[in-house]
Amino acid sequence: MLDPASSAIQSKAPFGQSVPRANAARLVAGRGRFTDDVLAPRMVHLAFLRSPIAHGRLRALDAGRAAAMPGVVRVVTGADLAGKFHPFKTVLAHLPHHLSPVQPLLAADEVTWQGEPIAAVAAESRALAEDAVEAIEIEWEALPAVGNPEAALARGAPAAHSTLASNLVFAARFGSGDVDAASAGAAHIVEQRFDFSRLAGVPLEPRSILADYDPAAGTLTVHQSHQSPHLMQLLFARHLGLPAHKVRVIAPDVGGAFGIKLHAYGDEMAAAAISVLLGRPVKYVADRLEAFQSDCHARECIVEGRLAVDRDGRLLALSADVLLGIGPYSIYPRSSLGDGLHAATLPGAAYDLAAFRGDLRVAAQNKVPTGAFRGIGQPLACVVAELLLDRAAAALAIDPAEMRRHNYLKPGQFPAVSKGGLKMNSLSLEPCLDKLLALMDYERLRHEQTELRVRGVHRGIGLATFVEQTAPGAGLYGPGAIPVTSQDCCILRVEPSGAVRCEVGCTDQGQGTATGIAQIVAATLGIPLEDVAVATGDSAGAIGGGAWASRGLSIAGEAAYRAATALRANLLDLAAALLQCRAAELDISGGAVVSAPGGEARMSLAELCATAHFRQDLLPPGIEPVLVASAHFTPRRDPYFVANGIQASHLEIDIETGWIKLLGHWVVEDCGHAVNPMLVDEQIRGGVVQGLGAALFERCLYDREGQLLTSNLADYLVPMAAEMPDIVVAHVTTPQPGTALGVKGVGEAGTIGASAAVWCAVHDALRPFGARPERQPFTPDVILAALGRVPSEDKSIVT
Amino acid sequence: MTTIETEPGAEFDIACMVNGRAVRARVAVRQHLVDFLRERLGLAGSRLGCEHGSCGACTVRVDGVPVRGCLMLAIQADGAAIETVEGLTESGEIADLQAAFVARNALQCGFCTAGVLVTASELLRGEIPSTDVARAAVRDFLSGNFCRCTGYHAIVDAVCMTLEGRRAGARPAEGTGLCHA
Numbered sequence: 003m004l005d006p007a008s009s010a011i012q013s014k015a016p017f018g019q020s021v022p023r024a025n026a027a028r029l030v031a032g033r034g035r036f037t038d039d040v041l042a043p044r045m046v047h048l049a050f051l052r053s054p055i056a057h058g059r060l061r062a063l064d065a066g067r068a069a070a071m072p073g074v075v076r077v078v079t080g081a082d083l084a085g086k087f088h089p090f091k092t093v094l095a096h097l098p099h100h101l102s103p104v105q106p107l108l109a110a111d112e113v114t115w116q117g118e119p120i121a122a123v124a125a126e127s128r129a130l131a132e133d134a135v136e137a138i139e140i141e142w143e144a145l146p147a148v149g150n151p152e153a154a155l156a157r158g159a160p161a162a163h164s165t166l167a168s169n170l171v172f173a174a175r176f177g178s179g180d181v182d183a184a185s186a187g188a189a190h191i192v193e194q195r196f197d198f199s200r201l202a203g204v205p206l207e208p209r210s211i212l213a214d215y216d217p218a219a220g221t222l223t224v225h226q227s228h229q230s231p232h233l234m235q236l237l238f239a240r241h242l243g244l245p246a247h248k249v250r251v252i253a254p255d256v257g258g259a260f261g262i263k264l265h266a267y268g269d270e271m272a273a274a275a276i277s278v279l280l281g282r283p284v285k286y287v288a289d290r291l292e293a294f295q296s297d298c299h300a301r302e303c304i305v306e307g308r309l310a311v312d313r314d315g316r317l318l319a320l321s322a323d324v325l326l327g328i329g330p331y332s333i334y335p336r337s338s339l340g341d342g343l344h345a346a347t348l349p350g351a352a353y354d355l356a357a358f359r360g361d362l363r364v365a366a367q368n369k370v371p372t373g374a375f376r377g378i379g380q381p382l383a384c385v386v387a388e389l390l391l392d393r394a395a396a397a398l399a400i401d402p403a404e405m406r407r408h409n410y411l412k413p414g415q416f417p418a419v420s421k422g423g424l425k426m427n428s429l430s431l432e433p434c435l436d437k438l439l440a441l442m443d444y445e446r447l448r449h450e451q452t453e454l455r456v457r458g459v460h461r462g463i464g465l466a467t468f469v470e471q472t473a474p475g476a477g478l479y480g481p482g483a484i485p486v487t488s489q490d491c492c493i494l495r496v497e498p499s500g501a502v503r504c505e506v507g508c509t510d511q512g513q514g515t516a517t518g519i520a521q522i523v524a525a526t527l528g529i530p531l532e533d534v535a536v537a538t539g540d541s542a543g544a545i546g547g548g549a550w551a552s553r554g555l556s557i558a559g560e561a562a563y564r565a566a567t568a569l570r571a572n573l574l575d576l577a578a579a580l581l582q583c584r585a586a587e588l589d590i591s592g593g594a595v596v597s598a599p600g601g602e603a604r605m606s607l608a609e610l611c612a613t614a615h616f617r618q619d620l621l622p623p624g625i626e627p628v629l630v631a632s633a634h635f636t637p638r639r640d641p642y643f644v645a646n647g648i649q650a651s652h653l654e655i656d657i658e659t660g661w662i663k664l665l666g667h668w669v670v671e672d673c674g675h676a677v678n679p680m681l682v683d684e685q686i687r688g689g690v691v692q693g694l695g696a697a698l699f700e701r702c703l704y705d706r707e708g709q710l711l712t713s714n715l716a717d718y719l720v721p722m723a724a725e726m727p728d729i730v731v732a733h734v735t736t737p738q739p740g741t742a743l744g745v746k747g748v749g750e751a752g753t754i755g756a757s758a759a760v761w762c763a764v765h766d767a768l769r770p771f772g773a774r775p776e777r778q779p780f781t782p783d784v785i786l787a788a789l790g791r792v793p794s795e796d797k798s799i800v801t
Numbered sequence: 802m803t804t805i806e807t808e809p810g811a812e813f814d815i816a817c818m819v820n821g822r823a824v825r826a827r828v829a830v831r832q833h834l835v836d837f838l839r840e841r842l843g844l845a846g847s848r849l850g851c852e853h854g855s856c857g858a859c860t861v862r863v864d865g866v867p868v869r870g871c872l873m874l875a876i877q878a879d880g881a882a883i884e885t886v887e888g889l890t891e892s893g894e895i896a897d898l899q900a901a902f903v904a905r906n907a908l909q910c911g912f913c914t915a916g917v918l919v920t921a922s923e924l925l926r927g928e929i930p931s932t933d934v935a936r937a938a939v940r941d942f943l944s945g946n947f948c949r950c951t952g953y954h955a956i957v958d959a960v961c962m963t964l965e966g967r968r969a970g971a972r973p974a975e976g977t978g979l980c981h982a
Contacts, residue, residue, distance in 0.1 A: 687952040726954075
């Protein structure tokens, strides 16, 4: 149920309109202001010496020659920072058996991945800093490295970090129902191994920071390419020993983030620490090699999936044994468990299962620590369930679309809790399926597929139903004692012109959150969109969690609605006092105070606000204008606003070369009410292509010594325009209950379902050959190996 | 071709035209063109994405053709005419393309956008592809510009919208309908 007082907001322009983003005009003119564009007087530039080996002990470090080189201001080692600033230590208060070693900002003794920062040179230019890095001499003792997560957990495997007794740093069982009992009467049990390669997020703007410590004022001002400035404010204060209110973190334009820029990184914390040491502004901008070697990776995961079905095609029990590789440290402060927790709890959430069991093991390894990447483990969970379901459908000769329809949770079963523990209000599973089948002309494609088979053309059609956890509440990080807020605040100030300045705690890396917020404020207040100026990304502004987990408009949007409602009431009270009527007899529309009902103009908002600012002498006694309003919103009713949808992939496989050509991709998505349909569609399309990249191209590959082999954009393949299909997007609308706006998140929807649609389509295309490729990405060698034409990759050589 | 042996910090004088204005500067031999444009001239619209020639974010126009600003040294631009997104914006040459990008939301974070616009501007100056191949041709033409945000669909739409507009403007009788989703 929508809040009755606000039932009309969705019909008030510009809510629901596809208006362009205010920021876009600036960005197309080359006037973006990213962190590297921010300059400060006396600024020095950092370059890092990084570990050349995956695991070892530093025996000696001689920076003497480097320190004497031209332009060098200071060489800083791990030992220089160790006593003065606090290292990272990831602890989850609610999962105390998750182990993660103490992580120094710069390694002083043990190095645990190739690319781990060891020392920093501060110099007058980046080029001079790099020259000096090359002059630092180090001696090390190599230790055995572990890469492959299965090998890492084998008996006798070397420890990825000397403080770990075992590389098993977390294990847990999830689910409900008795999988064994429920499987007893199965007509078929299908099993599949899923080998998900490590991914890199590859935001095009590398991680960047400009830290400026002013010793006179005792303040630290940081410009940082980051998703969560309020979190970083607290972390800089905590690790540098500064009062939090003396730290300000500003995220200017951010050139893509996708979860990668959600964490604390040793090199960035070191940059701020060096600013404190030097009393000068310090800039560090990662280059692409450093990005691949030090940005968090994600999703290195092996899943053994098992699904039991009865002879009518009813799903009985689903189980997933999940093994996740996370690197030597669990990333600070949120941990690296997310991929595994999702993969071990979310498979099959949309289906009516009798039992689910997820067994999770997490392995330490000598690779870059993993962290958040769009969707976290939700794409993995989606692949596991959807492919197993297709396998079962094939065993029973049931059409995959009908198999899904048959097993969906039915409308009468909501609200529901999945057997993996996900609480869901209401999913529009069957309406999404119906819309998708019509959109893609499913019957025709199936018919065409059969005809082309005869001619040796092998096409596949893959469907992927997905659920998306959006707008997480305090239950996600609160119990873990991690200082990530689940609320957002919106502060509105009305200016003498009647225009409104708006601050929100969420951030905008190009999603268009700021535009959506402006639309909500304008619609609620009854003022033109161009009269709302939105500011985000400043820890000195309205507090909030930042951008992650599809929380922007679903949380900050609701706060903006509440703040605008409060400001509107303030303005109407003031107008009523001036016009000597009751506020209930007035409304604001088109930037003017009008009579309600009727709509006759009574006074312009500009006149009202100018009076409030400059002509208080005209106000009746006792009236003090309140020209600021603020409001918070925290999702409390549910752990998540769960959105859902379905995707389809159509592709063709050349069985001689193993090459896959994407022919089409369709998405039907339900994110509740769309504040800006165009921006929603573009979030979905961008997300889809990241899922397609994961399925087809992207892979962080290490050799047996733990050397990263894919450390540039020629070796780590990302999707480019020519390989990608057009993406057709449509919607079903189920409003989020308990909110005024009825909005759910949508930022990760595209990514969550896209890889699964490709997995299902690839298996569909290869089904006549009995080939079942199990490794993502589906590069030609994987397809040919599944067809038995080439040997499988040797996992002892590369991982 | 002459080989000049230099010290790492060696510097040379160059003279070039940047966005229609004469520039004289002393530059380090090893400085990339895009670093020179960004750091010395404050033309920060061109971005550094990979410094490897793969991503296209640093694409600028040199003597009329798109060039990777990270694969060319500043000293190689001696005597050249360089145009950046700032210059193309001021001249109005790509105003319709920029308007289409905004209207169609063909950018999200905006980090790749200058490079995409410079590349697309080259397509717009060439022979306009025929109706039935336009989308594929645009995708091929832009296949050296990495965009992590949009998934390219909206970029292709925006370029096609601009192609349509230019075609309609040049030969109105032929109408539109160049690109279909």
